[in-house]
Amino acid sequence: MKKRTHYELLKAGAGYYTALAGLGIIIAMALAATWYMEHYGHIVTGMTNEIVWGMPHVFAVFLIVAASGVLNVASIGTVFGKAPYKPLGRLSAVMAAAVLAGGLMILVLDLGRPDRLIVAMTEYNFRSIFAWNIYLYNGFFAVVLLYLYTQMSQDWRVRRFYRPAGTLAFVWRLILTTGTGSIFGWLVARQAYDLAIFAPLFIALSLSFGLAFFILMMVALMRGDDRELGTGLVNRMGRLLGVLVAAAAYFTFVWALTDLYAAEHRDVVKYLFASGNIYSWLYWVGFIGLGTIVPMLLVFSNGARSSVKPVVTAALLVIVGGLSLMYFIIIGGQSYPLVLFPGKEVKSTFVDGQIASYAPSMPEILLGLGGVAVAIAITLVATKVLEILPRSLADAEVDPHTAAHEEEGGAGMKQAA
DSSP states (O other): OOOOOOEEOOOOOHHHHHHHHHHHHHHHHHHHHHHHHHHHOGGGSSOOSSOOSOHHHHHHHHHHHHHHHHHHHHHHHHTSOOGGGGGGHHHHHHHHHHHHHHHHHHHHHTTSSTTHHHHHHHOOOTTOHHHHHHHHHHHHHHHHHHHHHHHHOOOHHHHTTHHHHHHHHHHHHHHHHHHHHHHHHTOTTOTTOOOTTHHHHHHHHHHHHHHHHHHHHHHHHHHHTTOOBOHHHHHHHHHHHHHHHHHHHHHHHHHHHHHHHSGGGHHHHHHHHHSOSHHHHIIIIIIIIIIIIHHHHHHTSGGGGTOSHHHHHHHHHHHHHHHHHHHHHHHHHHHSOOOSSTTSOOOOSSSTTOOOOOOOOHHHHHHHHHHHHHHHHHHHHHHHHSOOEESOBOHHHHOHHHHHHHHHHHHHHHHHO
C-alpha cells in the first residue's frame, strides 16, 4: 500500500536566520555592485566592445538552464511515474521558479539601465530569439505555479489536473531550454556558435546542472532541519546525475567534431579546445575532469551506497564544471575574432582579426553571486511559509524496494557470519 507523504514547514532556528542574513549580505553587495556599474558605466567591468556578455551572463545562463533541470525532478515523478521522486515534486517546482528568478535578476541588472526592460516588455521584435525567450520565461513561471497549485490543492477537482499540469510543465521546460540554447545556435555572426547542436546540448546541460543544484539544496534542507534522508534515494539520484553528466559531455564532443568537419570552423575549434589557453583548461580540467569524470567516479563508487557525501561532493563538482563550461562557451566564443569576410584577409587600424581579452571584475562576480543568493533565499523563505518539504525522506518512506533490498542484504550478511 502506498504511503502518504506528509509535509511540514521548515523550522526557523538560529541556523535558518543566520543563513538568510548571509544571503541578504550577498544580495546587498550585488545591488551595490549593480549601482556601481550603472553609475560609472561598464568601463569599470572587464567587458569590451568585443566581449559584451561577461561574468554576469555566465551565472545568469547557468541559473536559467539549471532552473529547467531542477523542474525535471518533479517531472520524473509525475510524467514518468517514478514513485521515489513524487514526494519531491513540490520542492522541485518552487526551486525551479526560484532559480529562474535568480538568473533573470542578473540579466535585468546587467542591462546597464534596468529601465530598458520596459522597452523589452512593450515592444517585441518577433524575428529575435531574445523576444521569444521573454515569452518562454514568463510562461515558465505561470506553468510552474499552476503545477504547484495542482500538487498542493486539497480539492479533488483540482488534483485531477495534477498529471496534465506536470506534463505541460515537462514540455514547457524542454521548449524553454531549447530557446536558451538556440540563442547561441542561431547566432551566425560568431564562428564558435551557429550550430543546431546547441539546443540538445543545453537540454542535456540543464538536466545535470539542475539535478546537482537540487541535490545540494535537498540535502542541506533535510539535514539542516534534522529530517530523515535515505541514502538509497540520494544514491539513486547520484547515479542519475552520473548518466546525465556523461550525456552532456557527449554533446560537447559532437559539437567539436561537427565544427572540425566544417572547414570554416576548424580554426575556432582548435582555439577553444586545443590551444592551451584559459578556455581549453576550463573545458578539459574544469568541465571534463572536475565536472564529469570525477563526479562519475564518485556516484558509481561503493561509498555512495552507504553515504551521501560522495553524491554531495559530485553535485558540487558538477556545478563547478558547469560554470567552467558556461565561461568556455560564452566568453571563449566571443573572444575569437569575427570573420567579417570569409576567405578574405581583413586589415584595419582597429582590432579586427585579434583575439579579445577579458578579465572579470569584482562587481561582475558579485552580481552573479547575488543571483545565486536570490535563488537560495527564495527557496528558504518558501519552505518556511509553504508545506513543500517532506517530513521524512527515509528509504522506507519513499523507496520501500530499496529499503527492503538493503534489509535482505544485511540479513544475508548476518546469516553468513
